[in-house]
Amino acid sequence: xxxxxxxxxxxxxxxxxxxxxxxxxLWLIFLxxxxxxxxxxxxIRNYGFSDATEIFIFISGYTAAFVYxxxxxxxxxxxxxxxxxxxxxxxxVAHIFLFTIFMAEIAYVAATFENPLYAEEMKILxxxxxxDITIFQALLLKFKPVxxxxxxxxxxxxxxxxxxxxxxxxxxxxxxxxxxxxxxxAWKFDFNLPAYPAGVWFFNPFAxxxxxxxxxxxxxxxxxxxGGVLRSPIILALAIAYLLFxxxxxxxxxxxxxxxxxxxxxxxWMYPIDxxxxxxxxxxxxxxxxVVTVRFIPAHWSGLNSPLLQPxxxxxxxxxxxxxxxxxxxxxxxxxxxxxxxxxxxxxxISVLGIFIMVATANLIxxxxxxxGRSPASRGKxxxxxxxxxxx
Amino acid sequence: MTLIAAIVASIALVHGAAAAETTPSCVVPESLLPxxxxxxxxxxxxxxxxxxxxxxxxxxxxxLTGPEGARFAYPAQLEKALRExxxxxxxxxxxxxxxxxxxxxxxxxxxxxxKEDQPVLVIWQAGTVDAMRGVEPDDFRTSLDQGLDAIAAGxxxxxxxxxxxxxxxxxxxxxxxxxxxxxxxxxxxxxxLFDRLAIMHYWSDEGIFDLYAPTNxxxxxxxxxxxxxxxLATQIISAGHLDADKLQTTR
Numbered sequence: 312x313x314x315x316x317x318x319x320x321x322x323x324x325x326x327x328x329x330x331x332x333x334x335x336x337l338w339l340i341f342l343x344x345x346x347x348x349x350x351x352x353x354x355i356r357n358y359g360f361s362d363a364t365e366i367f368i369f370i371s372g373y374t375a376a377f378v379y380x381x382x383x384x385x386x387x388x389x390x391x392x393x394x395x396x397x398x399x400x401x402x403x404v405a406h407i408f409l410f411t412i413f414m415a416e417i418a419y420v421a422a423t424f425e426n427p428l429y430a431e432e433m434k435i436l437x438x439x440x441x442x443d444i445t446i447f448q449a450l451l452l453k454f455k456p457v458x459x460x461x462x463x464x465x466x467x468x469x470x471x472x473x474x475x476x477x478x479x480x481x482x483x484x485x486x487x488x489x490x491x492x493x494x495x496x497a498w499k500f501d502f503n504l505p506a507y508p509a510g511v512w513f514f515n516p517f518a519x520x521x522x523x524x525x526x527x528x529x530x531x532x533x534x535x536x537x538g539g540v541l542r543s544p545i546i547l548a549l550a551i552a553y554l555l556f557x558x559x560x561x562x563x564x565x566x567x568x569x570x571x572x573x574x575x576x577x578x579x580w581m582y583p584i585d586x587x588x589x590x591x592x593x594x595x596x597x598x599x600x601x602v603v604t605v606r607f608i609p610a611h612w613s614g615l616n617s618p619l620l621q622p623x624x625x626x627x628x629x630x631x632x633x634x635x636x637x638x639x640x641x642x643x644x645x646x647x648x649x650x651x652x653x654x655x656x657x658x659x660x661i662s663v664l665g666i667f668i669m670v671a672t673a674n675l676i677x678x679x680x681x682x683x684g685r686s687p688a689s690r691g692k693x694x695x696x697x698x699x700x701x702x703x
Numbered sequence: 704m705t706l707i708a709a710i711v712a713s714i715a716l717v718h719g720a721a722a723a724e725t726t727p728s729c730v731v732p733e734s735l736l737p738x739x740x741x742x743x744x745x746x747x748x749x750x751x752x753x754x755x756x757x758x759x760x761x762x763x764x765x766x767l768t769g770p771e772g773a774r775f776a777y778p779a780q781l782e783k784a785l786r787e788x789x790x791x792x793x794x795x796x797x798x799x800x801x802x803x804x805x806x807x808x809x810x811x812x813x814x815x816x817x818k819e820d821q822p823v824l825v826i827w828q829a830g831t832v833d834a835m836r837g838v839e840p841d842d843f844r845t846s847l848d849q850g851l852d853a854i855a856a857g858x859x860x861x862x863x864x865x866x867x868x869x870x871x872x873x874x875x876x877x878x879x880x881x882x883x884x885x886x887x888x889x890x891x892x893x894x895x896l897f898d899r900l901a902i903m904h905y906w907s908d909e910g911i912f913d914l915y916a917p918t919n920x921x922x923x924x925x926x927x928x929x930x931x932x933x934x935l936a937t938q939i940i941s942a943g944h945l946d947a948d949k950l951q952t953t954r
Contacts, residue, residue: 346873417875424871424917428924431763431802432869435835435876457877501841510837567734570890582887586880587840645874652915 327615327624328608333370334627334673337637338666339363344458344641347648349655350662357565359557360584360596364461368519369597371465371630372526375472376479380531383476392473399469403452405635406462410449413456416642438508448507455506458638460513467504467516468523475524479531487533490524493517498588511587518588522597547606550599557596625673632676633669640665729911729930735902736934738941740895742860745943748823754793755785757939758820758859760809761828763802764867767924773798775925780932781826788936789945797822806833806843810850817857825854826897826935828864830881840884847888862895862938863888868903870915895942897935903927 339354340363356362375395383391421436438445438454448454452463478486497503497517504512529537540546560581563569584590614620626633644661651657748755759765759778767776782796797820799812806829817825827850833843847863854861865885866878882900889896907914912927940946 347870413874420871420875425919426871426917426924427768427919427921428914428927429764429867429869429872430768431831432835432867432872432876434763434803435872457874506837508836510839567737578890582891583840583844583884585840642874649871649915652913 326610328604328610328612329370329373330624330627331615331620332366332604332627333374333630334623334625334633336363336366336370337626337630337633337669338623340367340461340634341637341641341665341669342662344638345644345648345658345661345665347645347658348662349658355600358561359554359600360561360590361593361600364514364586365522365589365593365597366600367461367630367634368464368468368522369526369601370627372468372523373530374526375469375523376476376527376530379472379476380480380527383480388473388477391476395469395472395476399466402462402466402469402631405631406452406459406466407450409459409462409635409638410456412639413459413642416646417456444507451507453505453507455513458641461634463512464514464516464519468520471516471520472523472527475520476527479524479527483528483531483533487524487528490521494521494589503587513587515588522589522594541602541605546602550602553595553599554603557592557599622670622673625677626669629673629676633673636669636672637665640668729906729926729933731902731930731934731937732905735898735905736938736941737895738938740893740942742824742862742895742939742943744823744858744860745939746945749789749792749943749945753791755789755795755824756820756822757781757785757794757796757824757826758816758822759796759798759800759826759828760813760816761798761800761826761864762804762809762832763800764831765798765828765864766800766802767921767928769921775921775928776800777928777931777935778826780929781935782932784933784936785939788940803832805836805838805846806830806850807838807846810846810853813850814853814857817854817859821857822859824860824862824939825857826862826864827851827854828899830878830885831866834866834876834878834881840880843881844884844888847885848892851888851892851894862897862935864897865900868900868907868914870907895938897938899931902931902934906930 339356342348342351343354343356343363345351351357354363379391379395382394417436418439421433421439424433426433445454452466455463475486475490478489494517497515502517503515506512525533534541560573563573581592584592586593608614615624644665647653647661648657653661745755759781765776765778766772773779776798778796778798778800782794785792785794785796799816801808809827809829813825813827829847829850830843833846851861851863863885865882869876869878878900886896886898903912903914906912906927912923916923
């Protein structure tokens, strides 16, 4: 009852919890990407160490293994790899599309906004003076505007996925250990991919791959192995205790007067909680959330069929499209808020409208796929159908 | 504590109202101007020598362009506010502003500046250029530590100042990571942070300044800098325990 649904991998049945939580994660990423959004107070990053990115990457690893693992078993390494790489290409194209929209917004701001108070900050737009370099660096995934870091991470994770999956299918524990070693090495030797004009990637792929591979490992039977651990009341108690601890610590970030309650030795040990390299505290927080979630929401929970949850599930089923749409809507929303100097009311309206557009689009995509006979719900599809098309 | 702050705030208000009619009403809540670290050298300099030498080190957002930019930028405004509020003391604020300076560059030059100026207090504004250039947060932290070591070695008090709140460039420029590092460093080293980001954010939220507004005039920039100068003066006075009442009783 409390397992992360490994039987589905065998039965070939979707675990709706994955779609549900990925859908919710997409909404939260959208809300968090609008700066100055009062509604983003409801998102989980304000109540613990990890945020929606962890959920998104873990579930993406899980579904990737679920879909391509079966392809690799049935049709071999080359064919499965080809499909993974095609997927990476699709995401790359989507990323460049978003970059174009971003450039349009920036060019508009550069042309219309002027204020001597911000002479220094506006120099960030100087890259527009060198479009040759900027666009080239963007194509190389080195130049990434704010909030456009997740898709490049995802692309690199998929590029590295074929050999990882190959190993995961044969020696899952060895693969997971190798992933953990790479994670530790990235911390120890401090390596990351370079970014333009300076610095490194905001999400270090060598660190974040741990979450992706862990998701894949769970999908390929790992969750079953963990069944006993997940059912243990001690683990549950530990997870809840850790979540409460993280909640208290995050509270001290928002309420200055609580700050002194964090002993300095703890602060020294704990801070900074590094998002770039997927801090262990963040990873642990995600694990604790997962433990509590699978405990209280079993795979066949009847609520998953409730119409109330369908919007989130639909969004989770078309994650690439909805993710990109969310990034675009966050740009657009931020733009409207800035243009209208919008207060909490505008922010709330834009947040609600944005999620509504995401849900409507997800439904539209489902409809398109159903008329093409590729809906996740449509029966009788061949096992090698392009399940991955909209779902990984 | 609250009482003292209230007195300081009311003095600030009275002074502000008396100073000029065009003075903007840019009150900053007490919680945004922490004074929980004592500026002991500042206190000593005022008490013993009736003199306060302050050095401001920063990048372009610590200055203003345009005619007489330096006269309107916050370092000069701070000097003016302190002279008004600490009468009978000699106040001198020296600014070392260089645009496009990374924190690492400033950290390297701080030892020389402190040696030359011999300030009692250094106000170090950092972070904006690092955020623009995407300096690795770890390296940013190391540079901050180096610079703060140099200031400590020069026997001066310090206030760290973070970046401006700039809503129109928010989608392009992610300052929050760097602001977080600065908060953390300030906490670790038990030094004061002048949270310009949060203060300007507060002014924007309260409608005191419309920071989204496009304008090529200098009026608002001058007012914002005046407000920053005055808020800094308030922080220095409360953390240095230089309140007018107290000075009178100790004299």
